[in-house]
Amino acid sequence: MALEKETLLNLYRNIVLIRTFEERVGEMYYEDKLPAFDIAAGPIPGEMHLYSGQEAVAAGVCAHLRPDDPVTSTHRPHGHLIAKGVDLNAMMAEIFGKKTGLCQGKGGHMHLFDPATHFGCGGIVGGGIPHAVGAALAIKKRHEDRVAVSFFGEGAANIGAFHESINLAAVWKLPVVFVVEDNLYAISVPKEASTSVRSNAERGAAYGIPAVQVDGQNAVAVYEAAKEAIDRARRGEGPSLIEAICYRFRGHFEGDAEGYLGADEKSTWKEKDPINILGAQLKEQGWLTDAEAEAIQAEMTRRVAAAETFARESPYPAPEEALENLFA
Amino acid sequence: MTERLLTTSKAIAEAIAQEMERDDSVFVMGEDIGAYGGIFGATEGLLQKFGPERVMDTPISEMGFIGAAVGAATEGMRPIVELMFVDFFGAAMDQIYNQMAKIPYMSGGNTKVPMVLMTAIGGSYSDAAQHSQCLYGLFAHTPGIKIVVPSSPYDAKGLMTQAIRDDSPVMFFFHKGVQGLGWMTPNPRATAHVPEESYTIPFGQADVKRQGQDLTILTVSLMVHRSLDAAEKLAEQGISAEVIDLRTLVPLDRETIVNSVKKTHRVLVVDEDYLSYGMSGELTAIVAEEALDYLDAAPKRLAVPDVPIPYSRPMEKYVIPTVDRIVATAKELVES
Ligand SMILES: Cc1ncc(C[n+]2csc(CCOP(=O)(O)OP(=O)(O)O)c2C)c(N)n1
Numbered sequence: 079m080a081l082e083k084e085t086l087l088n089l090y091r092n093i094v095l096i097r098t099f100e101e102r103v104g105e106m107y108y109e110d111k112l113p114a115f116d117i118a119a120g121p122i123p124g125e126m127h128l129y130s131g132q133e134a135v136a137a138g139v140c141a142h143l144r145p146d147d148p149v150t151s152t153h154r155p156h157g158h159l160i161a162k163g164v165d166l167n168a169m170m171a172e173i174f175g176k177k178t179g180l181c182q183g184k185g186g187h188m189h190l191f192d193p194a195t196h197f198g199c200g201g202i203v204g205g206g207i208p209h210a211v212g213a214a215l216a217i218k219k220r221h222e223d224r225v226a227v228s229f230f231g232e233g234a235a236n237i238g239a240f241h242e243s244i245n246l247a248a249v250w251k252l253p254v255v256f257v258v259e260d261n262l263y264a265i266s267v268p269k270e271a272s273t274s275v276r277s278n279a280e281r282g283a284a285y286g287i288p289a290v291q292v293d294g295q296n297a298v299a300v301y302e303a304a305k306e307a308i309d310r311a312r313r314g315e316g317p318s319l320i321e322a323i324c325y326r327f328r329g330h331f332e333g334d335a336e337g338y339l340g341a342d343e344k345s346t347w348k349e350k351d352p353i354n355i356l357g358a359q360l361k362e363q364g365w366l367t368d369a370e371a372e373a374i375q376a377e378m379t380r381r382v383a384a385a386e387t388f389a390r391e392s393p394y395p396a397p398e399e400a401l402e403n404l405f406a
Numbered sequence: 407m408t409e410r411l412l413t414t415s416k417a418i419a420e421a422i423a424q425e426m427e428r429d430d431s432v433f434v435m436g437e438d439i440g441a442y443g444g445i446f447g448a449t450e451g452l453l454q455k456f457g458p459e460r461v462m463d464t465p466i467s468e469m470g471f472i473g474a475a476v477g478a479a480t481e482g483m484r485p486i487v488e489l490m491f492v493d494f495f496g497a498a499m500d501q502i503y504n505q506m507a508k509i510p511y512m513s514g515g516n517t518k519v520p521m522v523l524m525t526a527i528g529g530s531y532s533d534a535a536q537h538s539q540c541l542y543g544l545f546a547h548t549p550g551i552k553i554v555v556p557s558s559p560y561d562a563k564g565l566m567t568q569a570i571r572d573d574s575p576v577m578f579f580f581h582k583g584v585q586g587l588g589w590m591t592p593n594p595r596a597t598a599h600v601p602e603e604s605y606t607i608p609f610g611q612a613d614v615k616r617q618g619q620d621l622t623i624l625t626v627s628l629m630v631h632r633s634l635d636a637a638e639k640l641a642e643q644g645i646s647a648e649v650i651d652l653r654t655l656v657p658l659d660r661e662t663i664v665n666s667v668k669k670t671h672r673v674l675v676v677d678e679d680y681l682s683y684g685m686s687g688e689l690t691a692i693v694a695e696e697a698l699d700y701l702d703a704a705p706k707r708l709a710v711p712d713v714p715i716p717y718s719r720p721m722e723k724y725v726i727p728t729v730d731r732i733v734a735t736a737k738e739l740v741e742s
C-alpha cells in the first residue's frame with residue numbers, strides 16, 4: 079500500500095511528539111528526587127512508566143481512530159492518549175497532580191480519563207481490556223460505526239481478563255481491536271518464561287478471530303495492519319488482534335536498574351528507533367529534509383514546554399477536594 | 407560486638423530462606439520474585455540460594471498462581487506466594503476469599519491449606535487509588551485467614567517464620583514504607599537489629615510499644631511509627647499516650663487492648679485502611695463491648711475517610727493519617 083505523504087508525515091509528527099513528551103517527563107520526574115532517590119519527592123511523585131521506543135504502535139493504530147472511538151490503555155498510557163489527540167496541557171497538569179489536570183489531580187499518570195477522546199486507562203494489568211469490549215458492546219447495541227481499541231502488553235495477555243474478553247468479543251462479534259504490545263518483558267519477566275506460545279497472534283486462532291504480528295518499531299507496518307483490523311470492525315465484521323513487537327527504551331519504570339537485560343540488548347534495539355525508521359522512509363521518498371525534521375522537533379519541544387509551563391503554573395487542588403467525586 | 411542491622415525486607419527474605427532450608431516443602435511463587443528479588447525486596451537472594459525450581463517467577467496470572475498455591479498446599483506443600491500489591495487482589499479474589507479461606511472449614515478440617523500469601527500495602531508516595539491501599543480489613547472480615555501486619559524488621563522475621571509453619575492460610579501484609587527500601591522516603595524504624603538465628607513470634611500477641619496513662623492508641627504497620635512520633639509530641643505537651651502495635655488482626659489480642667483501655671480510659675484507633683466497616687470499627691466495638699464502663703470519652707477513629715487514595719500530594723496527605731492529625735485527634739480525645 080503506498081501511503082500518502084501527509085499520512086506519513088502525520089505519523090512522524092505524532093511519534094516525535096510522544097517521544098518529546100516522554101523524555102521531558104522523564105527528566106522532570108527526577109527533580110528533587112536525587113541524590114538519594116525518593117519516589118515520593120519532586121513535582122511528579124509516584125511510579126512512572128514511560129512509552130519511549132514504542133511510539134510507532136500508538137501512532138500507527140490511532141491514525142485510524144476518530145475522537146469518538148473508545149480506547150483503553152494501561153499503566154503505560156501516555157503514548158496512546160497523545161496519539162488519540164488529548165489536550166496536552168490537561169494531561170501534563172494531571173501528571174503534576176494539579177487542579178487543572180484531566181482528572182483534577184485525583185488520577186495521576188496511570189489513571190488518565192478523557193471523555194473528549196473517549197480514553198481510559200488504569201494501573202491494574204488487564205483491567206482495561208473488558209472495558210473496550212463493553213464499549214464495543216455499547217457501539218453495537220446502538221448500531222454505530224465506531225470502533226473500540228484496547229492496548230495492553232504481552233504480560234497482560236496471560237491474565238484471565240484478556241482471555242475472557244477476547245472470547246466475549248468473538249462470541250458477540252463486537253467492533254473491537256486488541257493491540258498486544260510485545261515489548262519482550264513484563265517488568266523483569268521475559269515473555270518466553272511467561273507465555274506458552276511464541277506469538278500472541280497465535281492465540282487469535284484459539285478464539286476464532288483474525289490476528290497478525292507486525293514490526294512495532296515500523297509505523298508504516300503498524301498503520302497498515304491497523305487499517306485492516308479497524309476497517310473490518312467498522313464494517314461490522316467483528317474483532318481482531320494485532321501483536322506489535324516492540325521495545326521500551328527506558329526500563330519498566332523510572333528507577334528500574336534493568337539487571338535482567340542481555341548485554342547489548344538495549345543498544346541493538348535502539349538501532350531500531352521508530353523515529354529513525356520512519357524518518358528514513360520519509361527521506362527516501364524525498365518527503366522530509368533534515369531541516370524539516372529539525373523544525374518538527376522544535377515544534378514538538380515547544381508544545382511540550384507549553385504544557386509544562388501550564389502544569390507548573392496551575393494550582394494544586396485543595397486538600398478537602400479529596401472528599402469530592404466519590405459518587406455521581 | 408555491634409548488633410547486626412537488617413531492613414524489614416531483608417528480615418522477611420531471611421525468614422523465608424531459613425524455612426526453605428529447614429523444610430523442603432516450602433517454595434516461593436510470584437511476579438518478579440526471582441532475579442528481581444521482589445519489587446519490595448521480600449525475596450531478595452532467594453533465587454541465587456535455592457534456584458528456579460523453588461523460587462518461581464510467574465506470569466501475570468494471579469488467579470492461576472494463587473489458586474495453584476492453594477492446590478499445592480492441599481497436597482502438603484507450603485507455598486509462599488507474593489501478590490505484588492494488595493490492590494491487585496481483585497484478579498484472584500475467588501481463590502483467596504472463597505477457596506483458600508474456606509476449604510479448611512468446608513472440609514470439616516480434613517483438608518489443610520498451609521500457605522502464606524504475602525503482599526505490599528500502603529501509600530504516602532503518590533501511587534494513587536490502585537497502588538496505595540491497605541485492605542487488611544477486607545481480608546480480616548472473611549473468616550478463615552490469619553492476618554499479619556508487622557511494623558518492624560524484628561517482628562517481620564518472627565511473624566513470617568510463624569506464618570510459614572502455621573497450618574492455616576496466612577496473609578502477610580508488609581508496608582512499602584516499612585520495608586527499608588532505598589527508593590522510598592527514608593524511615594529509620596525500617597532498619598533494626600534482627601537476630602540471625604531463626605525465631606517465631608506467636609500470633610495474637612500485641613506489642614505495647616510505649617507505655618502511657620492518658621489514652622491508648624491502637625494501630626498497626628506504618629501507623630505504629632506515626633503514632634510513636636505523635637506520642638513523642640504529645641509527651642512534650644504533657645499528654646501520655648500508650649501505643650499498642652496489634653501485629654496480628656486475626657487472631658487479635660483482645661486482652662492487651664482491653665487492659666490498656668481499662669488503664670487509660672480513652673482510646674484512639676489509627677488506621678491507614680478505610681474508615682467504614684473496618685479495623686477501626688471492629689476495635690472500637692470490642693472496647694465498647696468489653697470496657698464500656700471504663701471509658702471516660704467516646705472512642706475516636708482516624709482512618710482513610712471512605713474515599714479512594716487520590717494521586718495529588720495535598721489530597722493524599724489529607725486522607726492518610728499524619729503525625730499532626732494523630733496529635734490533634736489525641737488532644738481532642740483527652741480534652742473531651
Ligand atoms: C493485576 C496486576 N498484576 C500485577 C501488576 C504489576 N505490574 C504492573 S505492570 C506489570 C508488567 C506488565 O507487563 P506488560 O503487560 O507486558 O506491559 P509493559 O509494562 O511491558 O508495557 C506488572 C506485573 C499489576 N499492576 N496488576
Ligand SMILES: [Mg+2]
Pocket residue numbers: 231232233259260261262263264265
Ligand atoms: Mg511487556
